[in-house]
Amino acid sequence: MSSGTTRLVRALEWIACLPLLGEPELARLLGIDAADAPSVRLELERRGWIEWFVPETYALRPRRLAFVREEAVAELARALRIEQVELPRHVPVRRSDVLDRIVRVETTAWVNRFFADLAGAPGLPRLELADARSLPLALSVHERWWPPGVEGYGCLRAGELWAPFFVAWDRVSAPDEHRRRRVAAWSAAAAAVAARWGSEGLPVVLLVCAGEHEQEVWERSLRLNTERVTEQRLDVLLTSTADVASVGPATASWRDPVSGRSGPLLERLGWGPAPQLRRCSLPDDAVTRTPPGTGGTLRDWALDAAANSRTPATERLAAIAMTTDRDEKRLLEWIGRHPLLTSTELAGLCGLPEAAVARRLDRLLRCGVVRVDAGETSARRSVLTQLGLRLLARRDAVPPARYARFAGVSAFDPTPSNDRDRAVVRHREHHLGVNRVFARLAQDLERAGGRLALRRNEAESTRRFRYAGGAAWIRPDGSGLLELDGERLPFLLEYDRGTLDSGDLAAKLEGYRRYFAVEAWRQDFDGTPVLLFVCADDRAERHVASAVCAAAPDLPVLSTSEWRYERDARNPSGLLGPIWQRQCGADERRQLITRALPRQDRDVPA
Numbered sequence: 001m002s003s004g005t006t007r008l009v010r011a012l013e014w015i016a017c018l019p020l021l022g023e024p025e026l027a028r029l030l031g032i033d034a035a036d037a038p039s040v041r042l043e044l045e046r047r048g049w050i051e052w053f054v055p056e057t058y059a060l061r062p063r064r065l066a067f068v069r070e071e072a073v074a075e076l077a078r079a080l081r082i083e084q085v086e087l088p089r090h091v092p093v094r095r096s097d098v099l100d101r102i103v104r105v106e107t108t109a110w111v112n113r114f115f116a117d118l119a120g121a122p123g124l125p126r127l128e129l130a131d132a133r134s135l136p137l138a139l140s141v142h143e144r145w146w147p148p149g150v151e152g153y154g155c156l157r158a159g160e161l162w163a164p165f166f167v168a169w170d171r172v173s174a175p176d177e178h179r180r181r182r183v184a185a186w187s188a189a190a191a192a193v194a195a196r197w198g199s200e201g202l203p204v205v206l207l208v209c210a211g212e213h214e215q216e217v218w219e220r221s222l223r224l225n226t227e228r229v230t231e232q233r234l235d236v237l238l239t240s241t242a243d244v245a246s247v248g249p250a251t252a253s254w255r256d257p258v259s260g261r262s263g264p265l266l267e268r269l270g271w272g273p274a275p276q277l278r279r280c281s282l283p284d285d286a287v288t289r290t291p292p293g294t295g296g297t298l299r300d301w302a303l304d305a306a307a308n309s310r311t312p313a314t315e316r317l318a319a320i321a322m323t324t325d326r327d328e329k330r331l332l333e334w335i336g337r338h339p340l341l342t343s344t345e346l347a348g349l350c351g352l353p354e355a356a357v358a359r360r361l362d363r364l365l366r367c368g369v370v371r372v373d374a375g376e377t378s379a380r381r382s383v384l385t386q387l388g389l390r391l392l393a394r395r396d397a398v399p400p401a402r403y404a405r406f407a408g409v410s411a412f413d414p415t416p417s418n419d420r421d422r423a424v425v426r427h428r429e430h431h432l433g434v435n436r437v438f439a440r441l442a443q444d445l446e447r448a449g450g451r452l453a454l455r456r457n458e459a460e461s462t463r464r465f466r467y468a469g470g471a472a473w474i475r476p477d478g479s480g481l482l483e484l485d486g487e488r489l490p491f492l493l494e495y496d497r498g499t500l501d502s503g504d505l506a507a508k509l510e511g512y513r514r515y516f517a518v519e520a521w522r523q524d525f526d527g528t529p530v531l532l533f534v535c536a537d538d539r540a541e542r543h544v545a546s547a548v549c550a551a552a553p554d555l556p557v558l559s560t561s562e563w564r565y566e567r568d569a570r571n572p573s574g575l576l577g578p579i580w581q582r583q584c585g586a587d588e589r590r591q592l593i594t595r596a597l598p599r600q601d602r603d604v605p606a
Contacts (some may be wrong), residue, residue, distance in 0.1 A: 007032070008047075008287045011040050012068075015050055016076060016091045017133040017279065018115065018152075019067040020101050020108045026066070028120030029129070041066055048072060048291040053299050055105045056325045065109065067101075068093045070298075072291035079286040088138035090280050097137055098298070099318035103394045107169045108134065110241075111151045114167060114208070114249050118154065121250040127266070130157040131164075131279040145196040145277065147234060148185045149397065150205060155275060156266075163269040164203040164277070170241075171396040172210035173333075175406035175459070176217045178398045183221040186234045193234075198276045204235045204269060206254070208244055213523050215240055219257040226258050237268050298322070307366045317391050320367050327352060328360045332384070335370055336392050336409040337457045338435055339424045340381040345439035349455075351446055364388075371412055373424065383424045384411035408459025433495045433562070434458075434477045437534050437575070440565060441482070444574035450484030450593075461492065465520035474511045474520075479529070484576070484593045490521070490529035491592075498540030505547040513552040530592075532580075533559040541581075549584040557583050558592070 007030060014029045015021050021029075027037035041064065044050045049072050052064040068076060073093050077084040088094040092101070101108040115132035132154040135146050146153060152167040170179070186205070194202040209215035215238055222236055237254040244252050255262040305311040305319035324332070327350065334341060334349055343361060347354040361382060364370040369388030373381040384392075386400075389411035393403035403409055410424045425431045442452045461479040465472055478493040492512075500508070512531060515521065521529050535541035541561045548557050564571070564579040571577040578591045 005287060006284055007040060008043060009282050009284055012044060012049055012076075012287060013280070013282050014132075015044070015066050016068050016093055018112045019092055019098050019134060020065040020105060021067075021112050022063055022065050022109065024063075025112050025116035028116040029132075031120070044287070047287060048293050049076075049287065051297050051299075053102070053302075053322055055109070057106055057329060058326050059106045060109055065105070067098050069291065069295075070095050070098075071293070071295050075289050075291040076282075076286075079282050079289060080280050082280070088136055089143075090136060092134045092136045092138075094136075094138055096314070097134075099315055100137065100394075101134065102318040103321045103391070104397060105321065106395070107151060107171065107397070110208075111167055111169055114244065115152065115154055117244075117248045118156070118250055121248055126158055128157045129154065130162065131155040131277070133279070142192075145193060147189050147193055147205065149182045153203070153277075155277075156269065157274075158271070161271040162200070162274045163266075163271045164200070164275045165269060166203055166205045168205050168207045170208060170210045170214055170218070171398075172214065173392075173407065174210075174396045174398050175403070176214075177406040178402055179214065179217050180221045181402070183218070183225050186236075187225050187229050190234050191231060200272050200275050201270070202234060203275075204237055206249070206265075207236050207238045209238055209240050211240065211242070216523060219255075222257040235270075237265075307368070309368065313387065313390065316368075316387070317394055320369060320391060321395070324363070324367070325360075327356070328364055331357065331360055332364060332369060332388060332392065335382045336384045336388065336411070337407075337460070338438065339383045339410045340373055340428070340432060341435050341439065342379045342381055345435055346382070348439045348443035348446070349452075351442075373412075384409070386411055386413065406459060408457040430477075430495060430497055433497065433534070433536065434493070436562075437493060437495060437565075438478060438480075441480075441575050444565075444567075444576045445482060445484060448484055448573065448576055450482065452480055453483045453488070454479075454481035454490075456480060463515070463520060463523070465515065465518060465523075467514040467518055467520075472511060472514045474515045476531075479524070481525070482593060487593050488527070489593055490525035490527060492529050492531045494531065494533045495536075496533055496540050496544055497536040498543055502543075502547060505544070506551045509547060509552045509555065512555055516555060528556065531555055531557045533557060534565075535559060535561050537561055537563070545581070545583050553584040555583075558590075559583065560589075 010030055011026060014026060023037040023041055024034055026041065027034040049068065050066045051069050052066045054062050054064055073087065074084050076093065077087040082090065088097065115129065119129040134152055146166055150166040150168040154167065155162055155164040207218060209218055218238055226233065236257065238257060239252045239254050250265050252265065253262045254265050254268045299322065302319040302322040305316060306323045311319060330350055331346060334346060343354055343357050347357045361370065369385055369391055370382045371385050373383050389404060389409060390400050392409060393400040404411065412424055438455060445452055456479045458475065458477055462475045463473060476492040477495050480491055482489040482491065533544045535544055538561050541559050544559050548555060558580040560579045565575045567574045571579060576592055578589050580592060581589050
């Protein structure tokens with residue numbers, strides 16, 4: 001058999017085991033030049049074995065991701081000498097497996113890249129990636145040999161030593177509560193999963209955390225779980241996406257959250273005898289067979305299925321994920337986390353022309369993932385539907401109810417019996433005021449050449465922390481990070497309509513006093529944040545100023561009234577202009593970032 005045919009067979013094996021495999025990853029897995037991978041993929045496509053789609057997301061470069069055609073699955077089973085009904089138990093080639101990975105395309109592509117980087121790690125010539133696969137979800141929960149909520153399985157080989165492992169990928173947009181519950185689920189399933197492994201023992205979980213804050217949450221949860229569990233437990237090693245992206249998984253520093261020890265991956269893995277689980281291998285003549293050529297591509301199907309209400313919901317999610325562009329996905333994220341935004345506000349937040357936003361909203365309406373809020377007729381405000389909520393939740397692999405509750409993603413619910421229960425948000429006018437501030441802040445920053453680098457809603461901004469041996473918490477209306485001319489300003493946002501009585505406002509400020517006293521902000525920001533109070537009117541601002549001076553005069557508070565941030569000849573910079581007042585003795589208003597305005601405009605009398 002020619003080397004070219006053998007290469008095609010090995011390529012088909014990898015695409016079957018790792019659906020949505022890109023050409024650069026395929027090249028590293030095959031050990032070939034990256035320039036040769038497109039011709040390998042094209043030849044498998046020409047022979048009818050695979051097809052592809054190009055993801056539209058800001059997190060991935062647009063490129064072809066390949067998977068086995070549904071019509072080729074029967075021929076693949078025959079080549080492997082496995083009954084077709086049994087094949088999905090070994091490799092994730094079912095239609096539902098592929099569609100699920102399309103919804104979670106970012107995680108799928110990153111995990112595939114993780115395996116490919118291991119296979120092509122420089123300086124490790126004697127190391128072999130003996131197995132790597134996405135997990136075949138056709139198996140029932142009781143038959144699965146992997147812990148719940150992990151994305152892949154791999155095994156390294158060095159001579160007679162083997163090191164099996166699972167890969168779990170953390171999504172930054174998943175809530176912290178989901179991380180804690182994933183740890184609990186691993187603990188609950190550990191004994192049952194371990195029973196399906198032999199003397200080599202349960203493989204370690206390699207957990208790639210979204211960032212420093214997320215890694216701290218994982219470590220704390222894993223340590224607490226270890227203290228509570230005395231029976232079988234999973235061993236977990238942690239690193240960050242930034243570390244993996246910069247130096248690769250083999251060179252990244254992996255940390256044991258229990259012992260606190262860190263080191264390169266090869267030093268941290270458990271090496272031992274060959275695992276009983278082995279990768280399915282195709283015979284060298286497999287690609288000489290010709291799968292049936294009937295049926296259109298999944299891309300063709302998705303064009304009609306996305307807006308067709310008769311499409312089963314699980315399939316429709318994949319069709320929408322395939323056919324929406326990057327900006328439509330970004331709009332969907334904004335609408336979910338900040339519902340009731342107008343087209344104008346969305347345009348400012350996304351940096352798009354308002355006409356482009358309107359066209360994309362119409363497309364999302366046709367797909368059934370957003371709807372126009374019926375609360376008022378003067379403005380067209382968008383909210384998620386339950387289908388839109390399911391799409392975002394499945395993308396992040398979080399149950400929808402948990403996603404809505406802990407990630408602050410709101411959606412219209414058609415089932416409650418009264419209009420109040422149907423309301424997407426409570427305290428509507430307050431919520432609309434927060435929306436206005438975020439939208440105007442993004443617009444003002446863009447006009448000045450900066451950006452709103454981070455923005456969190458109320459649920460994402462809520463923080464619990466330890467103070468004086470007890471529990472404390474804050475719940476701002478939002479938080480974020482401004483970037484302009486090299487300056488970075490983290491902030492916590494409070495929108496005040498003047499409706500809180502003095503006692504409630506004092507309690508809120510006491511929470512912030514404790515938060516700053518123990519520097520609890522370090523779990524989110526590199527520097528001390530400023531606490532911004534945007535007040536509905538001057539009366540509300542005076543009320544805030546009086547409360548701050550009485551309860552917490554040392555807090556880093558800046559306040560303003562809504563009317564002040566309107567752009568005009570006196571203040572062309574809006575929220576970035578000299579409209580903010582420090583409390584307790586300050587007699588001047590200042591701007592948020594020093595370099596936002598010419599020097600002569602920096603201070604204006606109150």
